[in-house]
Amino acid sequence: EWFLNADGDILELDFLVDGTGGYYNISIDNVILADTSGQNGVSDFSNGSLQVAAADIAAASSLQFQNVVINTIAQENLIVNNYGNDTLKIEGLWFADPQFYSTQELPMLILPGQSGSLEIQFLSSIEGAQTSTMRIFSNDPDESPYNIALSAYSFIPNYLIVKDSVYAYGDTMFVEIMVENQEAFTGFQFDLSYTEMIECITEDIVLSERANNHSFAVNELGGNSIRVLAYSMSQNEFSGNEGSILSLPFVCTQEFHGAIPLELSNAILGNAQSEDILWEVHNDNIYVGYRDYINLSAGWNMISTYLEFNNRNMMNLLDPLIEGSNLIKILNEEGGFIQNLPGIGWINTIGDFELTEGYYIKVAAEDSLMFMGMKIPLPFSIPLSEGYNMISYPVDSEQDALLVLNDLIQAGKLEKVMDESGGFIQDIPEMGWMNTIGNLKPGEGYYIKVSNDCDIVFEENSGKIATDVKRIHEGQNWKRSATGNPYLPMHIISTFKDSLQLMPGDELGVFVDDLCIGSTLIDEPGSYVITYLNTNDPLTEEKEGGDYGDELIIKLIHKGVEYELQELNSGPEELVYESLSTKVFKFTADGLGIDAESKEEFYVSEPIPNPTKDDTRLYISSKVSGKMSMELVDINGRTIRKMDPINILAKSQSIDIDIQRIPSGLYFIRIEIQHSEGIQQINRKLMIRE
Numbered sequence: 001e002w003f004l005n006a007d008g009d010i011l012e013l014d015f016l017v018d019g020t021g022g023y024y025n026i027s028i029d030n031v032i033l034a035d036t037s038g039q040n041g042v043s044d045f046s047n048g049s050l051q052v053a054a055a056d057i058a059a060a061s062s063l064q065f066q067n068v069v070i071n072t073i074a075q076e077n078l079i080v081n082n083y084g085n086d087t088l089k090i091e092g093l094w095f096a097d098p099q100f101y102s103t104q105e106l107p108m109l110i111l112p113g114q115s116g117s118l119e120i121q122f123l124s125s126i127e128g129a130q131t132s133t134m135r136i137f138s139n140d141p142d143e144s145p146y147n148i149a150l151s152a153y154s155f156i157p158n159y160l161i162v163k164d165s166v167y168a169y170g171d172t173m174f175v176e177i178m179v180e181n182q183e184a185f186t187g188f189q190f191d192l193s194y195t196e197m198i199e200c201i202t203e204d205i206v207l208s209e210r211a212n213n214h215s216f217a218v219n220e221l222g223g224n225s226i227r228v229l230a231y232s233m234s235q236n237e238f239s240g241n242e243g244s245i246l247s248l249p250f251v252c253t254q255e256f257h258g259a260i261p262l263e264l265s266n267a268i269l270g271n272a273q274s275e276d277i278l279w280e281v282h283n284d285n286i287y288v289g290y291r292d293y294i295n296l297s298a299g300w301n302m303i304s305t306y307l308e309f310n311n312r313n314m315m316n317l318l319d320p321l322i323e324g325s326n327l328i329k330i331l332n333e334e335g336g337f338i339q340n341l342p343g344i345g346w347i348n349t350i351g352d353f354e355l356t357e358g359y360y361i362k363v364a365a366e367d368s369l370m371f372m373g374m375k376i377p378l379p380f381s382i383p384l385s386e387g388y389n390m391i392s393y394p395v396d397s398e399q400d401a402l403l404v405l406n407d408l409i410q411a412g413k414l415e416k417v418m419d420e421s422g423g424f425i426q427d428i429p430e431m432g433w434m435n436t437i438g439n440l441k442p443g444e445g446y447y448i449k450v451s452n453d454c455d456i457v458f459e460e461n462s463g464k465i466a467t468d469v470k471r472i473h474e475g476q477n478w479k480r481s482a483t484g485n486p487y488l489p490m491h492i493i494s495t496f497k498d499s500l501q502l503m504p505g506d507e508l509g510v511f512v513d514d515l516c517i518g519s520t521l522i523d524e525p526g527s528y529v530i531t532y533l534n535t536n537d538p539l540t541e542e543k544e545g546g547d548y549g550d551e552l553i554i555k556l557i558h559k560g561v562e563y564e565l566q567e568l569n570s571g572p573e574e575l576v577y578e579s580l581s582t583k584v585f586k587f588t589a590d591g592l593g594i595d596a597e598s599k600e601e602f603y604v605s606e607p608i609p610n611p612t613k614d615d616t617r618l619y620i621s622s623k624v625s626g627k628m629s630m631e632l633v634d635i636n637g638r639t640i641r642k643m644d645p646i647n648i649l650a651k652s653q654s655i656d657i658d659i660q661r662i663p664s665g666l667y668f669i670r671i672e673i674q675h676s677e678g679i680q681q682i683n684r685k686l687m688i689r690e
Helices: 319-323 406-410
Strands: 022-026 048-052 057-059 062-069 074-082 088-095 108-110 115-122 128-138 146-155 159-162 165-168 173-180 187-193 198-200 215-220 225-231 244-252 258-270 280-282 284-296 299-303 327-331 337-341 345-348 359-363 367-375 380-384 387-391 414-418 424-428 432-435 446-450 454-458 490-496 507-512 515-521 528-533 553-558 561-564 582-587 602-604 615-622 626-634 639-648 652-658 665-675 678-688
Touching (some): 057 128, 057 146, 062 115, 074 088, 108 115, 115 128, 115 146, 159 187, 159 258, 165 173, 165 367, 173 284, 225 244, 284 299, 319 367, 380 387, 424 490, 424 582, 507 528, 553 582, 561 615, 561 652, 602 665, 602 678, 615 665, 626 652, 639 652
Parallel strands (some): 159 280, 165 284, 490 582
Antiparallel strands (some): 022 048, 057 074, 074 115, 088 108, 088 128, 159 173, 173 244, 187 225, 187 258, 198 244, 258 284, 284 367, 299 359, 327 337, 327 359, 380 454, 414 424, 424 432, 490 528, 507 553, 553 561, 602 615, 626 639, 626 665, 665 678
16 A cells, blocks of 8 residues: 655654753664565655753752851852753752751742752751751752752850050050850960050059959060960859950050051960860951040031041940030931930931031030041042032141132032031122132031032142131121021122222121121121021020021111111012022112211111011211101101101211001101201102001
8 A cells, every 4th residue: 555645744753751851863774665666765864853851950069058156047048050951840958957957938940041049048056067968859850859968067156356446646555355255264365466566564454344353464475475364263254245354555655547456366265174165366456546626616516527437326426425414416418316305315317427427516515526536548539419418528637628629610510618607618690709618627517519419529638728718707786696606507798889888897787677697797898798697596495596588687887877778689578588598689878878078968868678567767967966857648648657856966877767557558758857057858758568
């Protein structure tokens, strides 16, 4: 019979697949296709192949846990590879010793050509070397289970430690030898080596309070090395499981700043059975550093330091102020604070001291803080976020602030800098860069406002000092009710019409109602006045500064006469308080330039302020004495209020006008003066607003 059709399958072979996955060749030979005449009709033939799909597990043959403290869990990760062409399925784990185990969630699937991580744990309460076998059960056809050798060494952590310490040059430096132990010990021995830059005062070495009727001996070994032996004839145990066991005093033999290494060797920690139970020694250094004393004024201060140190716990650093009941509050740039809250106690939301940060601190009375450590290595970069930042000054000497800030200025990123005392640096339109800070100083922190995220880099001090600095001197007649540095100040720059020339001794004051919140004594002729204003401190019971939106009243004492100023270019809504801002105003000189050389016998200024809602004031300059009367009339000519006549003298003076309980609207002030030269009448327009 003929096979049907011209092509297709003629035979199907079954294979038993039991082994490693992969590709297998299937070869044929002696191929015959017979026809009806018995002839071989094969013209050609080809071989084939068989692909067996299977997972193929591979991993390290052993897993070591190294040294593990007894009764603590250690974890290692075993990397498992799948070199097969089918998904590897890890279905189970088995451990010969239960001290080794796994919390791995199973099954674990690993794709072909990928790897996975098995979490293996070890926990032992037995000291010494531990070994075991781990078996991995999977769908690998010829390597399940897959065996892994496990090993670990569990030890009892008994340590002898040289505690690092920081001192300033000239101090007697006390180095503490510490023991952390989980087993009792009755004695110890060690050799301690150090450099020729320090000397140990052996006669002042003392055991700590952990000793219990122990004795000790110290031998100088030469070459800047000593041996210390402590023991108890009655095998008394040292108390506790951690802390100092011995204090060794050192002094510097030469001036030096930096790290001095201390090295323990030949150390023994003995127990009552005369066994050495010491596991390990830890060596460290004495750091011979610097002191940074920061003076604090009563009230608010902005501080930082140029030193770095290990213990940056804020509560520890502030402990002298807390113990002295002098610390009121401390703030950082993010709004974190430290404060003693009634019924709660001290709260610290700042955390640790950061070397890049400045801190705003309020104290009840003058005080000081002392930081001790090593100088911060320069250059030192501080990241700045868009807006206000409170930064440190990490340099140990003062230098020109504009020089330090030059990169930010050239990049167009600097908007404003402020110090704790009200000084500021800012580019004022049409006036240029103003610098009333002068130099950046060690110990100070600074508010800095930038237009976008950037960095400020502090380099080694160039030695350049700013000398030509316009300082802000507070007034003598008008003074802020708040003492000390201003709290989150606002700055105003007052300019005037050309007819007014300020003179040394003049004084400008800024008020909210009757409360003075800032003043400036003019100590040299000039065309503008800079004044810093105090923000109302929420920690004080009585108002002592401006709140956002408060209307500002500006007054000037010029040549001994007090005037109230009118702003020319802005409406009343601009002359308001805004903490941390800088505003420029131009004031009228009406009534300010009249002096004895004026040709007018009698001069009356415009009402100031005008418009007003409470009261107003007239400034009068007269060359002759006389009697003056005034009345307030409305636009219909009706008299609304009449003032009693007053005597005036031949000098400059001011007259207050009470407008309480008068409806808003347009009014006129009619003024009449009678003097030896005759009668003079003057009208002034007044707008009363709600």
